[in-house]
Amino acid sequence: AQSVAQPEDQVNVAEGNPLTVKCTYSVSGNPYLFWYVQYPNRGLQFLLKYITGDNLVKGSYGFEAEFNKSQTSFHLKKPSALVSDSALYFCAVREMNTGFQKLVFGTGTRLLVSP
Amino acid sequence: DAGITQSPRHKVTETGTPVTLRCHQTENHRYMYWYRQDPGHGLRLIHYSYGVKDTDKGEVSDGYSVSRSKTEDFLLTLESATSSQTSVYFCAIRGQETQNTEAFFGQGTRLTVV
Incomplete structure (x- = not known):
């Protein structure tokens, strides 16, 4: 079965510093990987996805993620954090070539960027 | 936001009463999903639909039922709320047949059962 692990409940970073939010996954086939962000009292917003091709994927708001097949990881990164990046981040995986497009989410990581 | 509307946005209900949440989309997307979000659990899939009258269970379907009589509406019913x-319940939609498209989420419905 598909699964996603986000090992950190919270990540704290100072504004202007680089940030990393970790995600590892488990699937039996090749994965489609996604990052979503949730601001307070809002739904989830799509940030970026990995389907195939370059291991470094660029997305919205200056975020990027690096796919590492050998480590089964898809960490979210940003070179310089902003206070406005503070939110809840979810990693999700969907397995290729399955009969149904089930999207499985991690438990979320709260990012807190301090001024 | 994609054309997804969830109603109601907030609801307080008593234990044992039936509750129906509605998800309405204007995108004509094929796939629709209901998730619930709980601290420490992230988002968990309750039910999903891959077409009109085509639905199936997710990982936490006990106590819930769904119906999809029209492409645009996906209803989630708690037969006897506990x-x-x-x-917080989220509806999501996804349109394409290929697997590489992302899902879009509604604003959520906060349900409190007292």
Whole structure:
């Protein structure tokens, strides 16, 4: 079965510093990987996805993620954090070539960027 | 936001009463999903639909039923609400047949069962 692990409940970073939010996954086939962000009292917003091709994927708001097949990881990164990046981040995986497009989410990581 | 509307946005109900949440989309997307969000659990899939009258169970379907009589509407029903169903419920939609498209989420419905 598909699964996603986000090992950190919270990540704290100072504004202007680089940030990393970790995600590892488990699937039996090749994965489609996604990052979503949730601001307070809002739904989830799509940030970026990995389907195939370059291991470094660029997305919205200056975020990027690096796919590492050998480590089964898809960490979210940003070179310089902003206070406005503070939110809840979810990693999700969907397995290729399955009969149904089930999207499985991690438990979320709260990012807190301090001024 | 994509054309997804969830109603109601907030609801307080008593244990044992039936509750129906509605998800309405204007995108004509094929796939629709209901998730619940709880602290420490992330988002968990309750039910999903892959077409009109085509639905199936997700990982936490007990106590819930769904219906999809039209492409644009996906209803989630709690037949007899329990306190454990207090949660935030999200509807999501996805349009394409290929697997590489992302899902879009509604604003959520906060349900409190007292």
